[in-house]
Amino acid sequence: MGLVTQIAVTTDPETASDFGSQLQYSPTTLPDPLTISPASGTVELGDLIIVSSRISPDPIETNEIAVHIPIGAEAWQLVLDYTGMQTSINLTGWSATPDPANERILFKPNTGHATLTPTQGVTLQLSKLRINRQVGTAPVVIALKWRTPGSTSYRTEEQTLSLGKFPPGFYLRDFKADNAYIENGDPVTLSWDHSENATCHLLYESAEIPVTDYSKFPVQDIRRNTMFYLRARAQAGTGTAERTLSYYVTVNRPDLEVRDLEIGGKARMFTRQTVTVPSTMYSYATAQTDGLLSVNVFSSTLTIYLETSPGYYAMQYRATGGPESYVMVPVMKGQKVNFRWAESPRAGNMFWFAFGDGEFLYD
Known part of the structure; x- marks a missing residue:
């Protein structure tokens, strides 16, 4: 061990x-x-x-x-x-x-x-x-x-x-990353030195990657603070010797997953983005993160369809110009939205309230 x-x-x-x-x-x-x-x-x-x-x-x-x-x-x-x-x-x-x-x-x-x-x-x-x-x-x-x-x-x-x-000749050392502090989504390259009689695996989160033939290995798109482990095993008679080294990479503004969250002070839950109201009869957009789309129609009728499965859109919301024209549309990350105007003139405003900083972009 x-x-x-x-x-x-x-x-x-x-x-x-x-x-x-x-x-x-x-x-x-x-x-x-x-x-x-x-x-x-x-x-x-x-x-x-x-x-x-x-x-x-x-x-x-x-x-x-x-x-x-x-x-x-x-x-x-x-x-x-x-x-x-x-x-x-x-x-x-x-x-x-x-x-x-x-x-x-x-x-x-x-x-x-x-x-x-x-x-x-x-x-x-x-x-x-x-x-x-x-x-x-x-x-x-x-x-x-x-x-x-x-x-x-x-x-x-x-x-x-x-x-x-x-056993004699066994070693595993100098396990490190080219950067210990990265931005969200950046890659890192891990490097190490090991003896020829060692069988190596790289472990992080749920991944276990055989790296016996490597002394460097790139890991892409890291979005949360991650502990990397390098495990080396060597046969010694009828037994096996095992050694594990670790290296911690910190991500600036990491993605977080929590089961329950209690906030005792102030919390900023949304970022607000002004979205240009589509001018053509048919338009498509994609949410870069979960959020709420606020729509207010001043004239004409705007029907909003959400993609429920790849290529299939179902009508979800409709707003007709007038005092009751406001709708709030919940949109999931990666979900496509189809806007369909009835006739001209077309006028209104839209705001994207993102859970985080992901934008709402037209395709």
Whole structure:
């Protein structure tokens, strides 16, 4: 499996921060991804850097951060042993102690406890890890012991990071788009780099596109904010290793689809366009978006037909010159409208109230 972050938090609901976990962790490995050791002989080494951050209104105190690294030769274990492991932490006055009997590394402040501020960052680094020989996913559990200032008892918050181990030569990297911010309807070109032993698919919304033979791929007509995923799989013995990267593209003024919408303040629902009243006896127009067509006839009679199926029009509305000549016609996006005047002179006015900014255009 690929490098995936899974969070399983256990905190006291009466003391847990409204902002979620006390620390949020982001893992990075060198190499990226980690490579398994050969079946015999040489052992592959790897580094694990865990960057944690806080966004909380209150400080906390901690006396221990434990990183549990599973030892063994199985696919779900990460390292063969702790031999030669090097550890470091970015906080002054802290020390780290490997505890292989309990399969963990303990990071502790030398003064007994330390304060983590509301925006404190903590970086833990484990270097020269001896990666085992099986492709798979290893759970790395981080346990933070913490308390609120003035309290005497500590609580434990645990989060699990899943680290993938991959066959030699496998890589998937540099997944990006030529533009991360585009206008509605613009295309993007995605690019990446992958190893020859990888089978790749591009995934977004409901699409899944095989792209093994590509290093670039254009995607047309993007109308909403979109998360793109690039998934690579490689065969390793009887198992399969999988890694997924993601890239987010933001669309200016995107199309939106919502089930329910509640507005607490002011909202602009329409744009108004003045439409020239057709001067010929027969005219056709097409709505570029959903909207309402307001028609007021001063003289003659105007009959309005809406296309109900391709090429078939049904009479919907009729307005005859006079004080009661006003009609409001609902029109759907892409729907064609046929105007038919009875006789001359022909006079009136029309306004297009669009749900958005789509125009009402004569064909």
